[in-house]
């Protein structure tokens with residue numbers, strides 16, 4: 001467990017006894033599980049999940065693209081569901097289970113999905129890739145054998161300016177087949 005937190009009573013007490021404290025930015029001790037490891041961090045209430053993951057947790061795999069909920073590059077999994085980290089406050093995921101692209105590796109190696117993106121050229125510049133992979137991972141967890149239409153629908157909120165999407169869809173299909181073989 002990583003802990004950078006001060007006792008909650010220290011901050012709330014200061015705010016109560018000192019009027020100036022009430023003007024200070026509110027802070028919260030965030031307890032979350034990130035990629036299988038529980039963390040506790042003292043964070044500003046207004047901190048975005050994207051900034052928490054990249055700057056506090058040091059997980060820079062999650063990308064900041066549009067920063068406005070349009071591109072999907074910042075997608076992470078929260079309790080197995082895709083979520084835009086640029087449009088989510090870190091305090092909104094209090095107590096939840098977060099997975100980033102780094103956490104999808106298996107035994108220190110690329111997962112079948114990550115491998116498929118690598119081998120089938122689903123990743124070119126790679127900027128959209130973490131969001132594509134986390135979104136596709138969520139799809140394959142709930143639907144191990146998706147059709148092309150289902151893949152397109154699932155990835156509809158993830159933009160890529162390099163691949164033309166064909167290779168990305170192929171990568172997800174290859175990963176689905178590999179997961180079935182390995183099951």
Ligand code: FES
Pocket residue numbers: 063064065066067068069070071072073074075084085086087
């Ligand atoms: S950076 Fe979050 S949707 Fe674009």
Ligand code: FES
Pocket residue numbers: 122123124125126127128129159160161162163
């Ligand atoms: S691989 Fe470059 S944006 Fe998708």
